[in-house]
Amino acid sequence: MTVLRVMDVHAAYGPIKALHGVDVEVVEGEIVALIGANGAGKSTLLMTICGNPRASRGRIEFLGEDITHLPTHEIVRRGVAQAPEGRRLFSFMSVVENLQMGAVSADPRHFDEDLERVFTLYPILRERRDQRGGTLSGGEQQMLAIARALMGRxxxxxxxxxxxxxAPLLVKQIFGVIREINTRDRVTVFLVEQNAHHALRVAHRGYVMANGRIVLQGTGRNLLADAEVRRAYLDGGR
Amino acid sequence: MRARAAAPPSVDWARALKDAGLVAGIVVLLAIALAGFRIQDESGGPPLAYRFNDVVAAALIAFLGRLGIAALRAQRAVPVLAGALVFAIALSGVLVFGADEQLLPFQSTVLNGTIALAAWMLSARAAWLVWHAASETSTEVREARMDRLSAQVQKLAWWVGPLLLGLAVALPFLPWADRRLLDIATLVVTYIMLGWGLNIVVGLAGLLDLGYVAFYAVGAYSYALLALHFDLGFWVCLPFAGIMAAFAGILLGFPVLRLRGDYLAIVTLGFGEIVRIILLNWYAFTKGPDGLSGIPRPTFFGLPIAREAPEGGHSFHSFFGLEYSPVDRIIFLYYLALALALLTNLVTLRIRRLPVGRAWEALREDEIACRSLGVHPRNTKLTAFAIGAMFGGFGGSFFATRQGFISPESFTFLESAIILAIVVLGGMGSQIGVVLAAILLIGLPEVFRELNQYRMLAFGLAMVAIMAWRPRGLLAHREPTVRLYHGPPDASDGGPRA
Incomplete structure (x- = not known):
């Protein structure tokens, strides 16, 4: 079943066009990676899915429903969670309070269970539960951002x-957890990455984006082996 | 930095002199306008008298004081101590023993006293530096220290709060509680309540509202008009006044809450003025500048607190078989204000633990993150606005019933500014901070009412002092609202809120 379907989506920041007709499809249970260089429009696509900026043309469907024109919070309440770029934690609130904010749109009866689940996923957060978000290390903040997004089920x-x-070790850990979320909790994941190597290894399928368009797509393994992708994104231009 | 062994750094006298000269220049510019002229009332004489002596004296004192501070920074404490001490003793001596008045720098005793106080403070600081190794603490260190202190105060809050509460409850029965003190206390408690109400909007939700007095006015006029036209009592009208104010909050909030920061502040400022001007001009409804008088007093469960009982009924003292005392009403009003304030506080504390309260705080920190978590930003802000406005309305009703007379004059921008100052100076979002700031800003100027026109100096001084030493408010420290396992607070969580 298709979870997310992006069809011919255009988006712009004022006069600057960022997406020129993007088509992406994410099927239930998949991890899909979107890779590309700086400024290719990867983050814009994620944000357009969440309604900010709005798609100027095209259509976005979530579980078969048209969400192109819904306000952000309505999209989120339908079951799309986002760990935004730059993490955007509430740095003066404690870890638990951050997680509670993640659960605002969820059924409060699940809260304890979900909390236990993310604490098992990231034991370090349990240790830090009363610490402020802003005092966590970079890796812990990223974990908290993902955990917060997961709290909304x-x-x-x-x-x-x-x-x-x-740090490289933490990168490995983060991707390990992404895989675990996907296999154990059956959460469909759509991730944007510059670290193409790790992203494609963990992903079932991948898209490559350049200048606001999808230029290549395929399974993670095929893209990893693709000479074009290797040259552009993996071998560091050597 | 303990630099006792090393020689003190050489003083850059040219720079110090230039700096002191600049300060003296600024003082001259300010003082010429503020103190240099005096309007004379005598007929026949010139309309203006000149007081350039005062200007020169002010500039000279500023120059010397600035030099002294510069010397202190360069760790030359001994000469500063000598100079400041001689100056302070001489000035205080002349002030106390009233020797030759010609020796005093200013004509006003208060100004002379202030200067003497400043000289004493400078010498105390110099003395401190002479006896202790000079330790120039950086701003960060000082801030961190104060933050730790305020964190401790917040931790003490769970017994400081009840202590203050006990004191507040017992206040009318303390031996030195006279009518005047109770009046001041009632005023302070009213402002504490307004501060707590505005704290929901500004401190928790982070929406800068410069027109809070509008809701205060809506509450006051709602009560007064309902009571006068429909002959309703205070307790019946109170919830209505709150609802009306909350409704006004929603009415204002709906169109403007998409604005942020400065823009929101300007619009709310305008709203506050619009409400006042409507009250002033809609004569048929509000009696305009004449105001509304004869607003009924509150009753104690239907028992009026008055000397004369109503026809065929009881008044408070006759029902309980007590001797009538005119202070009764003052005490009752005080307790009424206290009860309303405590209600505000309880609701705020409770709501902070609810999802909506946490969403307010989260919205203040990061609106985009909130949206991406499914928070409806406008509705969440609207609830903050409405609840804050409701408490403003309660405060307004109390104000109307206490005064017995209201007019648009009571609801000027200055009121909004004072309430906002209480919230900001208390430390945004800190409940105890609001109490301390209200006592400092409302209580002290009232206590110093004898100082007449210099009363506002105390207000200004308190503001400047807090801004200089605690730019983020007296108690700028946020405690998490939840702890999972009630373990000891994490020691690493004392960091400053940048």
């Missing part, structure tokens, strides 16, 4: 650069 998790600015 999303059907689709959108991750924007989860490995940005993290």
């Amino acid at each position: 999303p059907k689709l998790l959108l991750l924007d650069e989860p490995s940005l600015g993290l």
